[in-house]
Amino acid sequence: MTPAPLLVCADLTRSFGGLVALDGLSVELKQGEILGLIGPNGSGKTTFFNVLTGLYPATRGEVRFGGLTLTGARPQAVYRAGITRTFQRSRLCLELSIFDNLAVGAHQQLDHGLYFNLLRRRALARQADATATAARELLEIFDPPLAARLFEPVAGIAMIGRRRVEICRALISRPKLLLLDEPSAGMTADETAHLMDDLLEVRRRFGDLSIILIEHEMSVIARVTDRCVVLNYGKKLCEGTYAEVSTNTEVRQAYLGLA
Amino acid sequence: MTAARARVRSALATLVLAVPCTLLLYGFLAAESEGKVALVLAGATLAAALGWRTGLLGWAVRASGQGGLALGFALSGLALVAAFHEDPFVLLLLARALIALVACLGLHVQLADAGVPNFAGAAFFGVGGYTAAVLGKGALPHAVVLLACGALAAAVGSVLLLPLLRTRGHYAALITIAFGLLFRTFFEVNESLGGPQGLKLGGLEVLGFHFNDDRHVLGLEWSGYAFYALAALALALAALSLVRRLERSWLGLALDAVRLDETAAACFGVEVARWKIGAFTLGNALIGVAGGLSAMMVGFIAPNNFTFQESLVLVSILLLGGLGNLAGLAVATLIVVCLPEKLQPIQEYRYLLFSVLVVLVLVLRPAGLVRRTARRSFGSAAA
Structure with missing residues (x-):
């Protein structure tokens, strides 16, 4: 018997006025699987992430994650359930340090009690130390020089570094599912290859992390994904391994306009 | 070492x-x-x-x-x-500056930490003052009255929470402006609270110690205002310590996350509304306590002391000092509160000079006298 899937989205729909950005999408994801999400611009990929993470309420449909029903859940509840994400355009807090940004990612592990924060300063310092250690360990995997710059503002760090910090922010809470929205945008081929190696490495270390990856770089999709879903006009065009999907006539038509 | x-x-x-x-x-x-x-x-x-x-x-x-x-x-x-132990004018000025610092620390938690604007600072200051005037006459110990000033200012502020949570930026600022104007009108027409003439207060009294009396201590003649200045100093130190600890903790970090990017914060579990409510309430409480002490010291309050202009002065202190820096805030409070008093002999020009100063700071140092710096570690190495 196959184990129950980690994530089940059924008939997920989101419309903005008359525009149906996401149209009856049904997707399943197994634990530990890496799913590629591809499709032309405006095909509803990011909308899918926004609905899944509770930023937009779904117009119709259902999301189940682990044993939980996440339909209509708020972003905070989605995070607590173990889903974190990165954003297409970096949404780090630029004036805060790398450490602060990662600590925001670790929000649920930190003690936010008034008494603890204002009066138990030693215990707070110990928690800060432990968080800094966790942050360094994570940064070491992606970018060791960044680990040495832990308390520098993110604003002073190059684009590629920022993207890595953003991924670390999403990983530090040890999520079960990571949503990556075009992590390779603006990176060179080398940097992209390096980033993907690191992600595979993270998955090896963190056990059964599942990933949904939005990506336009097909070499990345081919290399790291177990399975792909192709979207077009908010609808699922087809689904399968990259090899299957890339030879599908409909997909080629949507992307290249070929008959 | x-x-x-x-x-x-x-x-x-x-x-x-x-x-x-x-x-x-x-x-x-x-x-x-x-x-x-x-x-x-x-x-x-x-x-x-x-x-x-x-x-x-x-x-x-x-x-x-x-x-x-x-x-x-x-x-x-x-x-x-x-x-300055026997110079009431200087002591009063010093005490006023310290009390204004406490109020500005409250605004700082709201605007510089959580990003919630408050252009009704003077109104919450006034809530504290009126609370002190009404409760101070009763049998309650004045230390409790001062706490009640903070509590009531926070409670009155909760009226604004719903609209504030539904708006951002300029719109949120407008809501607080409207509240400040309403507040003043309310006290002007409310005869039971003195109407436009206002109310008189007795002085602060803690454990039988009357702050208003001049007295002979340590071989010196001390003006009563010296004791108010000391009380204000203690309050300012407590408020500074509170805000400083708040900012250098997970609480301050959560507020930063809310201010800088609500969407990203929400995606990492930060309960945006809860944090805004907390910061707004704590800020108003600080402003309220400051207002209570100020009213007891001055001995008189009227709606005209709590105008929109006064609220603007408080916000201008924040902008002048630099959002996100307590040292800059302290310096700016001293400048804004004390400088006009010192330039009184050239009455007509003092607001002109003050305006020039504000413009100069905004042109030359748009981030304020002292810039916000990224939070350093509050781990054990930094303690």
């Missing part, structure tokens, strides 16, 4: 910082002609510039550490109160 040597170094740095500041402040407060005020201001500017250029200022601030800075602030305050 051993602990003992670190302590000596910290004490030394505190002295390097506190002694010139105290002397300059003494000179400023003692100066009687505009010429002398200008001279002291020039001296202060020169000292600040020199300290900045040589790196001495930065070193002293870092080496003092939190404890050192607080100690320096307290000692400097005590020295000034002792130096």
Whole structure:
């Protein structure tokens, strides 16, 4: 018997006025699987992430994650359930340090009690130390020089570094599912290859992390994904391994306009 | 470095910082002609510039550490109160500045930490004042009355929470402006609270100690305002410590996340609304306590003391000092509260000079006198 899937989205729909950005999408994801999400611009990929993470309420449909029903859940509840994400355009807090940004990612592990924060300063310092250690360990995997710059503002760090910090922010809470929205945008081929190696490495270390990856770089999709879903006009065009999907006539038509 | 040597170094740095500041402040407060005020201001500017250029200022601030800075602030305050022990005008000015600092610390938590604007600072200050006027007459101990001033200001502020949570930026600011205007009108037409004539208050009294009385202590004749200045100093120190600890903790970090990017914060579990409510409420409580103490000290309140203009002055202190920096806030409070009083002899031009100062700061240092710096570690290495 196959184990129950980690994530089940059924008939997920989101419309903005008359525009149906996401149209009856049904997707399943197994634990530990890496799913590629591809499709032309405006095909509803990011909308899918926004609905899944509770930023937009779904117009119709259902999301189940682990044993939980996440339909209509708020972003905070989605995070607590173990889903974190990165954003297409970096949404780090630029004036805060790398450490602060990662600590925001670790929000649920930190003690936010008034008494603890204002009066138990030693215990707070110990928690800060432990968080800094966790942050360094994570940064070491992606970018060791960044680990040495832990308390520098993110604003002073190059684009590629920022993207890595953003991924670390999403990983530090040890999520079960990571949503990556075009992590390779603006990176060179080398940097992209390096980033993907690191992600595979993270998955090896963190056990059964599942990933949904939005990506336009097909070499990345081919290399790291177990399975792909192709979207077009908010609808699922087809689904399968990259090899299957890339030879599908409909997909080629949507992307290249070929008959 | 051993602990003992670190302590000596910290004490030394505190002295390097506190002694010139105290002397300059003494000179400023003692100066009687505009010429002398200008001279002291020039001296202060020169000292600040020199300290900045040589790196001495930065070193002293870092080496003092939190404890050192607080100690320096307290000692400097005590020295000034002792130096002016029988000059009610200077003592009142000092106390007013310290009370304004407490109110501005409240605004700081709201605007600089959580990003919630509050252009009704004077109104919440007024809620504290009216609470002190009404409850101060009863049998309640005045320490409890002061806490009640904070609690009531926070409670009144909760009326604004719903609209504030549904709006951002300019729109949120407009809501607080409207509230401030309504507040004043409400007290003007409300005869049971004195109407436009306002209310009189008795002085502060804690454990049988009447703050209003002049008295003979340690062989010196002390003006009653000296005791108010000391009470204000204690309150300012407590508020500084509270806000400082808040900012250098997970709480401050959560507020930063809310201010800088609500969407990203929400995606990492930060309950945006809860944090905004907390910051707005705590800020109003601080403003309310400050308002209560101020009313007891002045002995009289009327709706005209709590106008929109007064709220603007509080916000301008924040902008002048630099959002996100408590040292800058303290300096700006002193400048904005004390400078106009000192320039009183040239009445007609003092607001003009003040406006020029604000414009100059906004042009030359748009981030305020002291810029916000990224939070350093509050791990054990930094403690």
